Amino acid sequence: MPWIILAAIIWLINLIFIRPSGIKKYWGAGIWSLLLGFFMTEALVIQNDILFSNQVTFMVQGMPVAYLVGLAGFGLIIKCFLPVEKFWKLPYLIFLAAVLTWVEILFINNGYIITNQWSLYYSYLFKLIFLVSVAWLSHLTVREKRGFLF
Numbered sequence: 256m257p258w259i260i261l262a263a264i265i266w267l268i269n270l271i272f273i274r275p276s277g278i279k280k281y282w283g284a285g286i287w288s289l290l291l292g293f294f295m296t297e298a299l300v301i302q303n304d305i306l307f308s309n310q311v312t313f314m315v316q317g318m319p320v321a322y323l324v325g326l327a328g329f330g331l332i333i334k335c336f337l338p339v340e341k342f343w344k345l346p347y348l349i350f351l352a353a354v355l356t357w358v359e360i361l362f363i364n365n366g367y368i369i370t371n372q373w374s375l376y377y378s379y380l381f382k383l384i385f386l387v388s389v390a391w392l393s394h395l396t397v398r399e400k401r402g403f404l405f
Contacts, residue, residue: 262325284393288330
């Protein structure tokens, strides 16, 4: 249930703060986020004995489906709110990685994620690499206009 709530919050943020034209424009970032999140989680996390709790009913490769749906929505948030100035892009991604690590701490403390020899430092770096990769790949595939009025 917490994965469904998290995915619902992410998509609610998208629906409230991003216009439908923005969702159409940034859907590529959502696809990149979903693909990178799936493969990075599969390769790094599951092979390092980090498991999602058994309380989840719908799972794909050991990951909750709601987690994957949330990843797609989070890709839209990453790209839509990514600062235009290069100076602020890295601090933005560092802040998002810290927020995601804080959410992970909450999930670990409540038993929704079970870890074995995995530190929060590794988790933070994992999330930062994921966010930088999504921002970079979505920059390659999503066309941006510099003028906000026209």
